[in-house]
Amino acid sequence: MSKINIEKMLTELQELMGDKLQISRDDSFSWLNINSEALLDLMGRLKNDYGFNYLANLTSVDYGEAFEMVYHLYSIPDNAKVGVKTRIPGNAAEVDSLVSVWSTADWQEREVFDLMGIRFKGHPNMIRILLPDEFEGHPLRKDFKVER
């Protein structure tokens, strides 16, 4: 398999997505900051057109007024990497589920739902995974009160 050309991919995607996509870089990752409506579309392209077949990490950060979903994608075997971020408003925490793209998103999204309280549209089994079902609140949110 030929090595994925990240730069070419970024320009192509930028052209395609227009202002829904902002590209930024840090030391290790090229970040695709995508509008949350276009997330599923972008991810589908990344997997099927560019060969990012391995979703290594899926997590979220609570920034108060907004949640940020963070995805780290790799490709096996040639080990190209790219990061995807999308912001969703804190009062309507909902984002498209990626289970249809990568099966590994299943539990990782359930974990995010469980601990951060972000709902995933189109997830087949959106229930808590680590905490008991009757637990109230989502502990990783910044407004969750910790005893002691």
Next chain:
Amino acid sequence: MENWFVNIAHALTNWLTGLGLSVGWADFILLVVQWVCIIIIVTLNVIVLIWLERKISGFIQQRLGPNRLGPFGMFQTIADAIKLLTKEDIIPSATDKLIFRTAPMFFIIISVMLYVVLPMGENMVIVDLNVGVFYFISVGSLTTICLLMAGWGSNNKWSLLGAMRSVAQMISYEIPLAFSLLGVIMIAGSMRLSDIVAAQSNVWFIVLQPVAFIVYFIAATAELNRGPFDMPEAEQELTAGAYTEYTGMRWALFFLAEYTNLVAVSALMSTLFLGGWQGPFLPSWLWIIIKTYLVMIVFMWLKWTFPRIRMDHLMSFSWKVLIPVTLANILLTGIVLQLFKGMGW
């Protein structure tokens, strides 16, 4: 020394008839005494055996095994028995009470019944049945019913699975078990155990029937539910299988019965294949003890070495390997016997 026990029995009958009892009554009392003796032997044996098993497993695993109570930890089992006796008897509410309670009792009774036909030395057999081997196999297979009772009565899925496995396993392995003994019976020409022992005065049947011995050994391991065939218990899969819901003395009865069975089967094995009570220098009853214990040590050695076999492998092994092998063995034995007969031996 040879005739200690026989002499004691004679003295007892003589004394009883001397008291004015009829011979029939005296024999009956003797029978009761013998039963009591067997129960004492069984209990003592189990105490020693559990200790031995733990010691052997310890040594194999480079540990010491029990070593706190008494010399070499010999009293450990007694302490355990006391603990089990004094434990609370818990009967879960959802169980079928009658079946749940009676299962361990039947199990131990059936196990003790096996000893009736075993010759424990020269002239030392309680009832020398002319269908001894047949009796042993048929009574021995009854233990399945007890396991099924325990599994069904517990009203627990693990227990039921264990019970079902035990039944399936027992049915499959009963056949090679019986078939493997046929070769021996054909050579000895009798099902009476004392006759079979007498037939081995020149050469042990393990030499004449090595295949039958191996098959019997494997089938007996499965019959005894010992590792690597301990499907009904299988603590890593079924938690404790049929015994999951049992506590205290009821559980201990199962344990006791399993070891009782082990002794009985090992004793039968030494009777059928290893020359029974025959042996030089030592008295006959000591010889059978030595042989039985050797067989049991091999059983333990196997258990502490092998992983558990899978259920379907177990069944196909019985039906596809053991049964054809035993059938071929019977055929071969028959042909050779006829040849020898034709040659006028």
Next chain:
Amino acid sequence: MKGKGLLEGLWITLRHLFEREITIQYPEQMPYLQERFRGCLQFDYKKCIVCGLCTKACPNNVLSYESQPVPNSKKKLLLSYTIDLQYCMFCNLCVEACPTGTLYFNHDFELSEYQRDDIKIVYEIPRSAQAVISEPADSPIEMVDSSAEPAPQPDEDEAKKQKQINAMITALKKNPVKAVSKLVESEAQAQILADILQADEKKLVRMATMMIEDREKAGKVALAFVNKELKDRQQEGGAGNEPE
């Protein structure tokens, strides 16, 4: 051939059947512990400078202490020190944070207790030691910002030492058993030593000086005193039932 693997396994277990055991019989035979083994967290109050770095380093709020400020000084006086071992993760962070080696792990790993409260180790700083600290002038205990202070002059040092000795003498007179308890092993020995020192003023002064100047020597001398006294008592036919 099928079955070869089974026989090989049997051979391995058979070989081990006759090998020596590798386990140790624990309560009788203690395990060999490496030098760095982290057993129970210990606190040596004599070295503490009440800087609070340990409590800051601890991830789980295991450590806490009570202190009171010393008047006219930045220094603090340690009143008690608490190690709540039930939350301790034995991570070594406090030991690494401590600048004076006050905290250390010993090799005691039998830390179970019957009551939850017993797990807590509370060090009440002995009054004798406090007496030393609460001397109005320079105290022997180093303080929080000791590194910032200039090194003391030699004669100052001498004066300081004399003060310490005086303080120790006072302590020995007031509560001899507690003061000498660190020198000897058992309480009975401490009692004997205290008796000797109470009886002889000269010995007391000598001992106090030694305790400040050279602890190890003091310990040896103390032991010699105790042994001699014990021998004397035995010869008298009296209390020969002292320990050891």
Next chain:
Amino acid sequence: MLQTEQYIINIGPQHPSTHGGLHVEAVMDGEHIVDSIVHLGYVHRSVEKIAESRTYPQFVPYTSRLDYLASHLPTLGYCQTVEKMLGVAVPERAEYIRVIMAEFSRIASHMLFVGSLAIDLGATTGLIYCFRDRERIMDLFEMTSGQRLIASYMRIGGVSHDLPDTFIPAALSFINDFPKMIEEYEGLIVGNEILQARLKGIGVLNAEEAIEYGVTGPNLRACGVEYDIRKVDPYGIYDRFEFDLPLGSKGDSWDRLLVRMQEMAQSVRIIEQALQELPEGEIKAKVPRIIKPEKGSEVYHRIESSKGELGYYIVADGGEKPYRLHVRAPSFVNLMVLPIISRGEKLQDIIANIATLDPVLGESDR
């Protein structure tokens, strides 16, 4: 006609073979598994939330408690993540010590894997032998860090103690005896036909499925995918060592066992090289006592733990505590395939599958 009915059997959370607090709800048809649902969270300690209330150095001991069977590896991953954030260069000697410790952890974890697989299949003695040999690695850990299991030995910027003088002879003697240990496992456990019959062709996971489900580590390599973060994305000084990646072909339980058996030998190879090249020098870089990474800096760093890709994602807000810390736990993701690989197999096989996926519940539940 006989009427049969499916039933549900709960394997765990109190069960001898669930490696801690795993709960598998199995829908059964006789002895066959129709479907299985994995329930997690029995060992959940909310480590990610705890991290937000601890300073960067204070969180080190918690990482040791993630994968407690190879406790140096998660600690290593965390320390390297923070170092990456701060841009701290770790002294050479510390890097070598870290590699030695990490590889010993991997061996210890794999040894316990072999042993616990043996006991899950009913061979108690196999476990004891593996434990016996693992004990020697634990002694090495005790020698260096003072703790046996949960060492918390790595520090941000290096390691907490230097190697003691007794370490290198002890490590060499372990390496010397290592072939004998492997020979014994080969004889007693791996070579056993009963065990082979129980593992071969069971729990088959093909390569595409494995990548799709994010399976990593030895479980992925057992499917024949050559993917090891030590090779493809070297961290620390792993690019200096020579070692091979053992690969399986079918991706069944048997391959997962074999890959781990061979990986132990490769780890020993790395340790040998590291011990040879071990330089003298500092063991800890100069790191400020109060660590405050820049506001807005965020790092995802991953290492190859004994279970797979162990990643840390840290977001800093300029304070001395992480704003957000996420652990990408390999056991958590690997466990996702358990229902898929056990479908249609027998009750005894799911036990073997759990054992060969090698989850550590402390890590998967966090």
